[in-house]
Amino acid sequence: MLATLVIGLREGLEAALIVGIIAAFLRKNGKSLTAMWLGVGLAVLLSIAVGVGLDLVEQALPQASQEGMESVIGGIAVFFVTGMIVWMNAHAGGMKRGLEAEAAQALGRGSAYALAVMAFLAVLKEGFETAVFLLATFSAAQSAALAATGAVIGVLLAVVIGWGIYIGGVKINLSRFFRFTGAFLILVAAGLVITALRTAHEAGWVNAGQQPTVSLSWLVAPGTIQSAMITGVLGIPADPRLIEVLGWFAYLVPIALFVFWPAARRPRRHAVVRLQFTIAAALAVIAVAMAIAIPTPRPQLSGKAMIVEATGSDQTDIGSARLSDSAPATVQISLKGTTPSTVSLPPGDARHEQHEGIAASAWTLTEISVPPKAPATLTLDQVIALSGGRVPVGLNPQRHPGPFAADWSTHATTEVWTADGVLLDATAHATTIVSLSDSGLLAPRTLTAASALPGDWQLSNDYLDQAAAALNAVALARTERLLWAVQLPLVLGFAALLLGAIACRGRGRLRRSVRTVSDQPNPHVGRRAGHSTP
Template sequence: MLATFVIGLREGLEAALIVGIIAAFLKKNGHRLTAMWLGVGAGVAISIAVGIALKVIESNLPQRQQEMMETVIGGVAVVFVTGMIIWMSKHSRGLKREIESAAQSALGAGTARAMVIMAFLAVLKEGFESAVFMLATFQAATNTGSAIAGAALGIGGAVLLGIGLYTGGVSINLAKFFKGTSAFLILIAAGLVVTALRTAHEAGWLNAGQSRTVDLHWLAPPGSIRSAVFTGVLGIPADPRVIEVLGWFLFVIPMTLIAFWPAAHRPSVIQAARLKLALAGACVAGAIAAFVAVPSATLSTAQLVPVVDGSGSSAGTIRLTGSTLHRSTGADIALESRGSAVVAGVRTRHLTDATATGTGSAPTTLTLEQVTALNGSRVPVGVDPSVNPGPYKAAWHQTDKLDVWTSHGQLYDASRASRTSVTLTGGGLSTARTVAVAPGAKVPAGVTAPTGSWSVAPSYSDEFAAKLNRFATERDSANFWGRFVPIGLLVAAAAFVIVALRSRRRLHTAGELAGSATPHPSRSSAHA
């Protein structure tokens, strides 16, 4: 509630101040205020519509997309409040004078329409910023109803102050007011930075720097007033992560220096330009150091992968070299790619056995002795030699499927299903009987003996999954600290250089203009 109250009061007062000054100028010069109030109403209505539309869109999105949108709204709100604080730090002392000067210029242009548009745009700007900023604050608040009430009270207070300033019944030091509220807004915006970083992680955009730092539950117990202040108002969670702590300090420290550095000790234009160039050099050096120092993530797994048969007993080992599978108890097998596949939530490359088997030359009739040999020297269940002596008609069924899945070039999982069976009819059988050929059994010519089914040992799969999770975390961290952070530092360095060069160019232009305006000494004396 306190956070939204301050936002509503500050943003509302700025808009009320502009509207009040414009109303005073229009009234002083004999113009009616109807058009101005229509412009103000339109600006308020559009701002409210924007806030409602953003909230409706967000609530209708799936959970992950909601986190994405909350991150974007939070980031935009931080940008708005940052620009507001920086602008106010430079203009708060002469804000009223600047607004009056702009109003006088607009009225001097020949029509009151310019001032009406000025009021509309001022209210629309402040209203839009307030809508985005408050929506982000509502999302981070623990009690939405209280946050809405705070916003309403803040805006109402701003309207009353605006009326008082307009009628002359209230006198307020705007410089002190905006400087005092800037301190609170910096803390609120820093909390929004933390909230945006957390929703970015929940949206899957940011997975680096997620290690927990300190436990602040003792400082802000759930349900307590301290928790409402620290978590609800300032946005500080009880379990801050590394990236959130860094984001908080990287926002608060520079913004505090910008807002509260004494005016008497502010650097000159030349000193400020040199400072920005020095900061640009530091950013470049930091980018190079981060790029070089942060190692790339690697996934290291066992070269020999244990496999087990259908009973869970050891069946040797396998290893993969390129597209060839080597098995310790069998011949090498050439594999061919079948595209990608998701196995147990892991995106993999799917490989299969390139060789094919068939039963075109398999015998179509079998004797009882042959059937007994296929069944491991035992008469199959359901076959009575005295009643079903054979011979039998034989229909063969063979499956020999090898599947291999790799992740990041490493063998993730593999299995082989090898089975040969024959369906018997005739020979005294009243119904068809299917007999599975036992591994190692003597088979007739034209039939491929089953090699036995096997799969990767579960212990290896579990170990690989754990390593894969660690690798994903390390890879995201390496990409963030070793790639995105250096890029961000280089962008910041370029911005510092551009701003510094523009400042020096303006100073140089101002010096040339001052020099051209000063009379030359020789001409002055000659004229005298």
């Protein structure tokens, strides 16, 4: 409530001053105030329509989009209030005289409508800024009703003060008023920076810098006066994140120093240029250091994965698998009691899919082979054992007593998933097929062997958990690196270039001014000593 009251009072007073000065000029010169009041009323209605429209659009969006729009509105509000604070800090002292001069000039051209348009544009500007700033403040407020009440009270106070100034009954030091309220609004705007960063995270825009810093739950317990002041007014949450703390300081410190640094201690023109070059160089050095000092994260995982039986539940170690660094990549599979084999992973055969919640490259490789030491003939009892203790369909023990000629083939399917150069998962399934003939069979009979040679395996659950955890940690670390080693250095580098360009422009102006002074003729040159101009 306090924040919205100050916003309404400050913005409303600025608009009331403009309207009051224009009204005084019109009344003094015998002009009608009707056109001016129509312009003021239209500007107020348009400002309300902007605020209501933005709120309706936000409410119609999905939740994530609402959070994103709140971030955008918060950023615009911070931009508006910062510009207002800086401008008022520089012009508040002469604001009244400047407005009177502009009004006199407009009236001197014989047009009362020019003053009405001036009032309309001034109120529209302040009303639009107020609507955006209040909408952003409502989003961060603990109670929208109290926030709205504070805004209404602030605007009404501004109208009363403006009326008092208009009739001459109220005297106010505008410079001191705007300087005091500016200090408060800087804190409010810094809180809006925190709110905008938090809603940007909830919208999925900012995922880095979310590490907890300090817990302020002891200070901003819900329902307390401290919570209403610190969280409700200043926008500081009980659990500020790292990026929110950095954003708060990055906004508050430079703006406060720029606005409130004593005028007597402000550097002169040459010192300003040197300071600008120094700050630009420091920003560039920091940007380069951040880009270089933060390494690219790599998965920290053992290269060898344990293989277990696919049908077992005890996760017994039966071998290992290792992903090579060669091109193309291969997987070396070593099963106990068998000869190690190599599975090649051609890049062109890979497909991209989600596996264990991770974006991975996947291969499905099929191989047909003859089982080693497979018997060429099978008795009826062996056939029944291969079929799981049942007589296969199509065989009659009386008509087909055996032995049978056996034609064996093994269809082995291996699936491999890799991500970021890490073996994420692998499974193998082997199906042995026997084609029986002879012993009275009119046509070959095919059966799938239920007890084939060992070949079904998978990676252990422990390895799968470790691989998923390592890859998720790398993804999070790369998100962090994108912010600290790429995005922030780019912002700092742009700021350094901009500040350097401003410093070069200032130095050029200083050189031109020195050259102009040196080119002016010296009135004492060419006169004899001791003589002076009469």
